[in-house]
Structure formats: C-alpha cells, structure tokens
Amino acid sequence: MAVLHLHSAAHISSTVRPALPRRSWPSVRRSSPAVRSPRSSIPSPIERAEYHRELVAAIDAVERACRLCVDVKRSLLSSHGRILEKNDQTPVTVADFGVQALVSLELSKQFPSIPLVAEEDSAAIRSNNLADFVVDVTTSKTSSSDNPLSKGDILEAIDRGGKDAFSFGAQPATYWVLDPIDGTRGFLRGSESLYVVGLALVVKGEIVLGVMGCPNWQEDLSNVSRPGMIMVSHFGYGTWTKRLSYTIEGTNKVPEYWTRCFVDALRSVKEARFCIPDSQTWESLPLSTSYKAKNEAGSLKEDEILLLPSCCGSLCKYMMVASGKASVFMLRTKAERTIKAWDHAVGMICVHEAGGKVTDWEGSQINFAADLAERRIIFPSGGVLVTNGNLHEKILHMISTNSSII
Structure with a gap:
C-alpha cells in the first residue's frame, strides 16, 4: 500500500527545532x-x-x-x-x-x-x-x-x-x-x-x-x-x-x-455536499448509479445529492472541504492515471489537519515518497477521494461496488 505521510521527524539542517505534540455551511x-x-x-x-x-x-x-x-x-x-x-x-x-x-x-x-x-x-x-x-x-x-x-x-x-x-x-x-x-x-x-x-x-x-x-x-x-x-x-x-x-x-x-x-461533521452520504472537477461530470463518477446530482439545496429527493458549483481548479475544492463548506471532493484520474503534485499537495495537508481524509479510490494514501518523475507526478489508483473523514469508508465502498458499471 502506498503511504503518504503528512508529518515528519526528519529535519531540515538549518532549522532543527523540537516538535511539540498535537495538543454556510457554518451550521454543519x-x-x-x-x-x-x-x-x-x-x-x-x-x-x-x-x-x-x-x-x-x-x-x-x-x-x-x-x-x-x-x-x-x-x-x-x-x-x-x-x-x-x-x-x-x-x-x-x-x-x-x-x-x-x-x-x-x-x-x-x-x-x-x-x-x-x-x-x-x-x-x-x-x-x-x-x-x-x-x-x-x-x-x-x-x-x-x-x-x-x-x-x-x-x-x-x-x-x-x-x-x-x-x-x-x-x-x-x-x-x-x-x-x-x-x-x-x-x-x-x-x-x-x-x-x-x-x-x-x-x-x-x-x-x-x-x-x-x-x-x-x-x-x-x-x-x-x-x-x-x-x-x-x-x-x-x-x-x-x-x-x-x-x-x-x-x-x-x-x-x-x-x-x-475544521471539516464538517456530516455522516450521511445523502446529506453530504459534493464537489467535482470542472472538467468532469457527475454521470462519469461511480456514485451516479445511486444518486442524481442537483445544484440547489432546496428539497432534494431521496435519490438526489447536492453538488456544489465550485470554479475553478482542484485546490479551491480542498479549501471547501477543509473549511467545512463541502463534505466531499471526488476526482477521477484520466486515462494516464496520473495527477500533478502541485494540484494536490497543499490541499491534502490542509484537509488532513482540519480533520478530514485523502486517499485514492482504493483507500491507499497518496505516496509522495515514491515519485519517479522528478517529484512532479503522483499515481493514485482510480482517482482521489477527499472527505470529512466520517464519510470516507462509506464512499470508498460505493466506489468499489459501482466502479465497474461506469
């Protein structure tokens, strides 16, 4: 399993210091x-x-x-x-x-x-x-x-x-x-x-x-x-x-x-607020077999979820999850199955430290230590899943169950 560590005991030689231990929207x-x-x-x-x-x-x-x-x-x-x-x-x-x-x-x-x-x-x-x-x-x-x-x-x-x-x-x-x-x-x-x-x-x-x-x-x-x-x-x-x-x-x-x-505290997929890349559609994602996406909160039906409009780029979606404005960000990798390190690195630590979770679609952590392309390319399996933590395993299960259908 690939592992992305979000903290380190290693030191930069010029800045060695002892590390201390870890000591709307708004309504949720x-x-x-x-x-x-x-x-x-x-x-x-x-x-x-x-x-x-x-x-x-x-x-x-x-x-x-x-x-x-x-x-x-x-x-x-x-x-x-x-x-x-x-x-x-x-x-x-x-x-x-x-x-x-x-x-x-x-x-x-x-x-x-x-x-x-x-x-x-x-x-x-x-x-x-x-x-x-x-x-x-x-x-x-x-x-x-x-x-x-x-x-x-x-x-x-x-x-x-x-x-x-x-x-x-x-x-x-x-x-x-x-x-x-x-x-x-x-x-x-x-x-x-x-x-x-x-x-x-x-x-x-x-x-x-x-x-x-x-x-x-x-x-x-x-x-x-x-x-x-x-x-x-x-x-x-x-x-x-x-x-x-x-x-x-x-x-x-x-x-x-x-x-x-902090990330939001929602635990129900039905109540979660989703965001996806500007270049992708909800219908291209595995969860679309279970839920339709609507852009207005209003009165959602039992088989509908809220898809937030969020333009542009990936990092603003990480910000939305880390700040509690969105619950989930899903990205499907393209045919080459790679993503650029700069599109995700900073967002990943911000979500992690806000209480959320980031993995690929198989549940493996994204590995920055195994990059073979001058630290510029990373290799998630299937895509990237960013959540508030509470919803992570539920959505991974839905991805695993429905990926072969899409």
Whole structure:
C-alpha cells in the first residue's frame, strides 16, 4: 500500500527545532467553538512548531503572490491583457509566471538549498517576449533588496521550479511544491470564480506544511468589499484561516486574526455536499448509479445529492472541504492515471489537519515518497477521494461496488 505521510521527524539542517505534540455551511461545522489566535504572522500555537520559520516564509510569499494576482487582474480589466495558452489549452496569464518568479525569489533568500517543484518554466514568456512585463509585476512585490532585479534574475527564478532545474535521487527528498495559480480560468473570470496560489513543503517524502491563498474567497457574502482568504497548516497543529493581508487602496487595514477551521461533521452520504472537477461530470463518477446530482439545496429527493458549483481548479475544492463548506471532493484520474503534485499537495495537508481524509479510490494514501518523475507526478489508483473523514469508508465502498458499471 502506498503511504503518504503528512508529518515528519526528519529535519531540515538549518532549522532543527523540537516538535511539540498535537495538543454556510457554518451550521454543519463541528460543534467545538472557534479557536482564535492573536494577530501575528502565523497562528500563535505554530510559533513553537518544527518548521515555523518555513511556514512564516511561505505565508509571506503566498500573500505577496496574491497581491500580484489582484494587481495583474485589475490591469487586465483595463487593458488588452497578455494571455497565453499552454499546450493543454488552459489559459495562462502573466500572473502565473510572475507568481512563480516571486515565490521562487522569496523562498531562495531564506532557504537557498531547498529546491522548488513548480508548474511553469520560462519558455513561453521567452518566445512571446513577455519577460519585461513579468519583471515589472514581480519586482513591485518582492521584499527589499539592495540590487534591482534584472530580466535574467526573473527568468532564472521561474526556471528554478522547472523540471530540469534539479535532479532528485531515488531517496525521498525535501522540496517546495508550488502551483502558482490553480484555476487560471477562475483568474480570468469574474470575482465569483475562485483561483488559488498553493505552496507546500515536503520533507523526506512527507508533507509538513501548506499555505493556500484565495483572493476571491467570500467567507461572508454580505462583505463584498473584503474578499480573500489564506489557509495554513503545519503537521500536528491544525488548519487555520484569516483574511488576506493586502490593503485595498484608499482603505484602512483592519487587524486580522487566525481562526482554526475544521471539516464538517456530516455522516450521511445523502446529506453530504459534493464537489467535482470542472472538467468532469457527475454521470462519469461511480456514485451516479445511486444518486442524481442537483445544484440547489432546496428539497432534494431521496435519490438526489447536492453538488456544489465550485470554479475553478482542484485546490479551491480542498479549501471547501477543509473549511467545512463541502463534505466531499471526488476526482477521477484520466486515462494516464496520473495527477500533478502541485494540484494536490497543499490541499491534502490542509484537509488532513482540519480533520478530514485523502486517499485514492482504493483507500491507499497518496505516496509522495515514491515519485519517479522528478517529484512532479503522483499515481493514485482510480482517482482521489477527499472527505470529512466520517464519510470516507462509506464512499470508498460505493466506489468499489459501482466502479465497474461506469
């Protein structure tokens, strides 16, 4: 059985610290009261955690990246935009490359020996002469530096996360995993569509921390002027959220607090709230033989379940499960039966630390330590199942029973 460990006793040599032991929507969250942490760069309980320095750096990098996304998107609304397309026809914006350059630069300042596994390389912006624009949007968001950044610095930072930047050996490795913008279609759509900047740290094959920033997230739909949420996890210390710390021009910055979040407590498949990939249909999934999917809660019939609309990308679905807004996220692997590490790593630890569970469709843990493709590809059997934990075995049984029918 493949095993994904979500915590580690291994150490990064520069940051050895003793690890301490683990010490709407809203109506269906766990009954325990919200736990708040005073405003700080990280939730106060995590200040004593083994990888708290790495988490502080990751949070800062992701918040800077989210500010970059917001600014670039604002410029797209008032200009022609500079939109490319990947080979798989997913639209890619300059923000995608800018985020990768920015996060790479920020992390390399403090942890130069830890490699980066990320989605992009600089080939596209080199061939389309967009490097200067990426330099412009990136330099305004970096932390202070004595030397101005050149085009070469930006291209090198992007390529630091590319597939040819680092050669991994056969042994489990330590590395950052970045999805610069998960849900680029959501980035290009209106404010109701979600996209996520996702960053995780894997130590010796084990995910030890994760940070997701979602600039369009609306926790309170009545507060339309203050969208944006950041979600963080560290093994053994739970999952926490707060509003993004960017300031809208002309407004005063309001102090924010970290709030611990949990998966929902639902135990009935009929009552669960599901989400699936934007590219897949409910009818392509095994549970469709037992339930029809409806997009409105209303009065569901006995053979109907609620399928939440959630665009775009995979990481926003992990956020929904970890925050208690959804109960289940199901993804069926395509013919090649592989998925990209950056689409899942950070979401997995956030769900796990919020009390949920993530496995493949056979119930095996996802194995980050056995990657044979430069830590970029993982191999779940059948698909990925993300739940609140209570529903996991029930849904695995339904998948096992009905998979041969679909």
